[in-house]
Amino acid sequence: xxxxxxxxxxxxxxxxxxxxxxxxxxxxxxxxxxxxxxxxxxxxxxxxxxxxxxxxxxxxxxxxxxxxxxxxxxxxxxxxxxxxxxxxxxxxxxxxxxxxxxxxxxxxxxxxxxxxxxxxxxxxxxxxxxxxxxxxxxxxxxxxxxxxxxxxxxxxxxxxxxxxxxxxxxxxxxxxxxxxxxxxxxxxxxxxxxxxxxxxxxxxxxxxxxxxxxxxxxxxxxxxxxxxxxxxxxxxxxxxxxxxxxxxxxxxxxxxxxxxxxxxxxxxxxxxxxxxxxxxxxxxxxxxxxxxxxxxxxxxxxxxxxxxxxxxxxxxxxxxxxxxxxxxxxxxxxxxxxxxxxxxxxxxxxxxxxxxxxxxxxxxxxxxxxxxxxxxxxxxxxxxxxxxxxxxxxxxxxxxxxxxxxxxxxxxxxxxxxxxxxxxxxxxxxxxxxx
Numbered sequence: 001x002x003x004x005x006x007x008x009x010x011x012x013x014x015x016x017x018x019x020x021x022x023x024x025x026x027x028x029x030x031x032x033x034x035x036x037x038x039x040x041x042x043x044x045x046x047x048x049x050x051x052x053x054x055x056x057x058x059x060x061x062x063x064x065x066x067x068x069x070x071x072x073x074x075x076x077x078x079x080x081x082x083x084x085x086x087x088x089x090x091x092x093x094x095x096x097x098x099x100x101x102x103x104x105x106x107x108x109x110x111x112x113x114x115x116x117x118x119x120x121x122x123x124x125x126x127x128x129x130x131x132x133x134x135x136x137x138x139x140x141x142x143x144x145x146x147x148x149x150x151x152x153x154x155x156x157x158x159x160x161x162x163x164x165x166x167x168x169x170x171x172x173x174x175x176x177x178x179x180x181x182x183x184x185x186x187x188x189x190x191x192x193x194x195x196x197x198x199x200x201x202x203x204x205x206x207x208x209x210x211x212x213x214x215x216x217x218x219x220x221x222x223x224x225x226x227x228x229x230x231x232x233x234x235x236x237x238x239x240x241x242x243x244x245x246x247x248x249x250x251x252x253x254x255x256x257x258x259x260x261x262x263x264x265x266x267x268x269x270x271x272x273x274x275x276x277x278x279x280x281x282x283x284x285x286x287x288x289x290x291x292x293x294x295x296x297x298x299x300x301x302x303x304x305x306x307x308x309x310x311x312x313x314x315x316x317x318x319x320x321x322x323x324x325x326x327x328x329x330x331x332x333x334x335x336x337x338x339x340x341x342x343x344x345x346x347x348x349x350x351x352x353x354x355x356x357x358x359x360x361x362x363x364x365x366x367x368x369x370x371x372x373x374x375x376x377x378x379x380x381x382x383x384x385x386x387x388x389x390x391x392x393x394x395x396x397x398x399x400x401x402x403x404x405x406x407x408x409x410x411x412x413x414x415x416x417x418x419x420x421x422x423x424x425x426x427x428x429x430x431x432x433x434x435x
Contacts, residue, residue, distance in 0.1 A: 327426020
C-alpha cells in the first residue's frame, strides 16, 4: 500500500495532479483491495499531503539539506514517514522507519537510503527539540495563514485550519422526496444497521458514516438519492426553484445542483445543464439516468460565451463558477498550496461567465451566484461588481434559510459558510434579481 500511497503523494506534490483522480485511478485498477486497505491508502496519502508544511519543518530541522534541494523521491518518502510517525499510532515507529527506507530503495535505489534512515532515526530521538511556527502547527502555507489571519483573526483562523485537518468520515446524500419519503429512507438505513446522522441544516439529507461506496447504499439503483453536500444544497434552496420553471445550470458537473433543481421542479419545466466538456457532462448524465428525470437537456458549452438560442428564456440561472476552492481544502488538501496564486486569474473568468450567463435570464428572473471558496475577492467583491455592472439587485436569503443561518449578511442577500464555524464545507451564495 505504501508504494501506491507514494504514487498519490508524489503525483500531487511534485507533479500537481489531483488527489482524487490518482486515488480513484489506483483503486479502480486494483479491484481486489479490501475496505481496510483503501482506508489505509487514503489516510496515509491524503494525510501526508495535508501535513506537508508541518513535515517540512521537521525535515529542515534534522536534514543537512534544505527541503527544496532534496531529490523529489526523498522528499516524498520523508513526508509520508513523518506523517506515519506523528499521526498513525497503529503503526510502530520502527516499522515506519524501516518501511520508508525499503520504499525509497524500490523507487530510487540504494543511493539515499542511509540519509533517509539517519534523518528519521534522529527525529525519533530529538523530535521534542523542534519548535513549530504558528502556520506549521496548523499545516497551512505561510501566505494562506497570513491571508486568513488578516481577514478572520487568530481564533477563527485556528478553527478553519483545524476543520481542514479533521477528515470527515461521512458522505452526504440528498433524498429525492419525489420517490421516497425521508422517514421511509431512514427505515431502510436502520434495517441495514448503517451508521448515519440527519442533516444539520437540510431535513431531506443524511450524513452516512464510514461509507466506502455510495453504490452499496439502499436505493442507489432506484435513484432514491444523490450525493450533495449541505452547503451546496443551500444554493438551490436560495434560488427558490418551482415546478414548471426553466432553469440553466451553467457549470453543472458533477450534477448535485442540477439534480436538486430537478427535484424541486417535480418533473415539470426544463433544465439546461451545461459544462465545458463531454467528460464533465457525463457525470451529470450518469445521475440523470439513475434518477430518471426526463425534463433535462445537456449541452457542451463554454460558460464565457453567450448562447443566442437561450437568450432571455430562463427563470433561474445557477452559476456555481470555477474558483480557488479554499472552502473544500478538507476534502482536497492540495488546494491550499496554490489557492491564493490562482485568485487573480480566476476573478476575471468568474465575471466573464456571469456576464455571458445573464443573457439567458429573463427580466425579473433569479441569478444565483455560488462558489466553494472563502475568498473575499471571489465572493463579496464579485457581488459588488455584479450589482454595479450587470443590472442585478440583491435579495434577502432569510426566507429560504434555516433560522440558525440567518444574520445581517443573509439579510443583504449573501451567505458565507465557514468550516469550523458552520457544520459544512466553506461555501458562498448570493441571490440576485434581474431588474
